Amino acid sequence: MPDAYARLMLERKSNPCTPEEQAGTDASRCPKCKRMTLHQHTGECMNGCRATTKGKKNMTDRINALTIVLGEDIREDDVESLCEAIMHMRHVIHVEKNVKDIGSLVSEQRIRQELSTKLWDVLKG
Numbered sequence: 001m002p003d004a005y006a007r008l009m010l011e012r013k014s015n016p017c018t019p020e021e022q023a024g025t026d027a028s029r030c031p032k033c034k035r036m037t038l039h040q041h042t043g044e045c046m047n048g049c050r051a052t053t054k055g056k057k058n059m060t061d062r063i064n065a066l067t068i069v070l071g072e073d074i075r076e077d078d079v080e081s082l083c084e085a086i087m088h089m090r091h092v093i094h095v096e097k098n099v100k101d102i103g104s105l106v107s108e109q110r111i112r113q114e115l116s117t118k119l120w121d122v123l124k125g
């Protein structure tokens, strides 16, 4: 076993990882050396130029859910095929339907009323 380790070290010595390889597949570009050498987790430049994204935004946000807003209210049985289609998309494991509640119906009607009153005022001059 120690022999295997020693061989690995020798191999690494003669064929070391590039700074890009060390930085990982989600590495980002170093502002100093302009290489893709900012480490995917630590944000440090693997090219040794002391540049870092630490403290700045080096990890992109992870999204765990999407909300889809429909352009108009659709009957539940008519929306079924849309839900089915979304379910077949990559990464989707669940689709939740949001039933229109009385609160949103009331505010929608009030906005409609307010807009038509304003429009009428404009038309009257």
Ligand SMILES: [Zn+2]
Residues within 6 Å of the ligand: 030, 031, 032, 033, 034, 035, 037, 045, 046, 047, 048, 049, 050, 051
């Ligand atoms: Zn660098």
